[in-house]
Amino acid sequence: MPIIYHHISAMRTALQTHRGQQRIALVPTMGNLHKGHLELVTLAKQHADIVIVSIFVNPTQFGEGEDFDSYPRTLDSDVAKLTSVDADYIFAPSIDEMYPVLPPPTCVLAGAIANQLCGQSRPGHFDGVGIVVSKLFNIIQPDLAVFGQKDYQQLAIIKQLVRDLSYPIEIIGAPIVRADDGLALSSRNQYLTNAERQIAPVLHQALQRLAQQLATGKLSQQRMQASLAETRRYLTDAGFTIDYLEIKTDQLGSITTAEGSNIVEKRFIILVAAWLGRARLLDNEFVTINKQF
């Protein structure tokens, strides 16, 4: 069973016995763990000797009117699940422990990469991610940290943070874990009614179909936009309210168009956020252009 620490100083003291001799991995979570989180731990175990899972529903990354208060907090069952995947430590601090001053005056901002996609619909969200991840990095001082690719923009922002602030931390992105019907696992899937849960897999199906359309033939800006528009219609008809559906480079830059209006990139990512009832669902899919064309 993992050892649980609620205080920064105790967590640091516990890690002193490992530091320098064993590779330390951090898996940051907001708790309410599902199979996707457990895969992060399993992946961390493959790259490190000691795995710390942080469980902290971080207030600074929730906006006005978002689900901070209702976000499910399930520490006891989280501990049981983390025992099953052999996590070594759980760091579960209180809000006061993490933020003696709330909000903290110091800000860690990601710049342009955060002013799009989820950053546009959730102003301030990635500022909260920036500060809490910086704090966790400084508290745990891990050799590596594992983040899920479902939150692809978050992953890209954290990779940029590590580069720009010279953190000696390897960032590993873990593949999206899906239900049998293709729905990306997420704590927020609990907000779906049974009827919505039946519709939810359409999101991934639509992404897959779009990816297949885009992967073959010379891809013009025009054809890409037409496929995007069709997918948006398809999802809206299925009952989704689309927040965004966009195509970006793997570093979340804009797709570039060459002469003849063909897309330059041979590999890019489709990102979607869409509401279904009370749940805001995220998903993404990489596309590699079929080389024979």
Add this chain to the structure above:
Amino acid sequence: MPIIYHHISAMRTALQTHRGQQRIALVPTMGNLHKGHLELVTLAKQHADIVIVSIFVNPTQFGEGEDFDSYPRTLDSDVAKLTSVDADYIFAPSIDEMYPVLPPPTCVLAGAIANQLCGQSRPGHFDGVGIVVSKLFNIIQPDLAVFGQKDYQQLAIIKQLVRDLSYPIEIIGAPIVRADDGLALSSRNQYLTNAERQIAPVLHQALQRLAQQLATGKLSQQRMQASLAETRRYLTDAGFTIDYLEIKTDQLGSITTAEGSNIVEKRFIILVAAWLGRARLLDNEFVTINKQF
């Protein structure tokens, strides 16, 4: 003689032999070292086993039209001086090594504390300090770091950074080192002509006189403002162009006034920045109200 590293990876590797067994101190500098810097190293030596002095003229903390290009770079004589005080390592990276992308998109901002005093006359300056100090902290991962109290606002911002980002680093503020005539040592004193150098000590004399005036008797807001105005006139008459002369709490908050318009704080700091010719001089002085009143 200290061992010099120009690359982050080599510096980190060298520190691995010490980490966990010896206390590591960082003294961040921009080089062109004077006795003030050497006192920082001596102080660091008293608190740590291993002292790393970083020498890096950080482009991101210089504004448009400031003295980045002309800032004196004197690595050879710096090394000789650091040998005399027994520094263990020098970390002297290139700009490319520190900033593969310049400016880095990620920002570390200090908030309100940085939007006053030097932050008002040097927009963006403390943003540059925030990022470079964060990087140095993450590269060296010291147990403690020593900063001079001459740059008092910088010191306060770094203490806030360490608190807000949970860096496990003790921050030590070192007393101002002065020339025999009272002028605070600074690399920028070199910009003074001989004639200006004769006038320069008036800055500290004026602060001392002001501090004495304020330290005795019940201090009203009115009397404080009158003393400040008189000091400004005195400095202007002596040839200074005042950037700011202000009184703040030790955490750089505003002085509070109680009923009867008396100042509540029993201890506060006078901060000044003033131009003399090409040199922008900083100084500060703490005032403790004489208890018998």
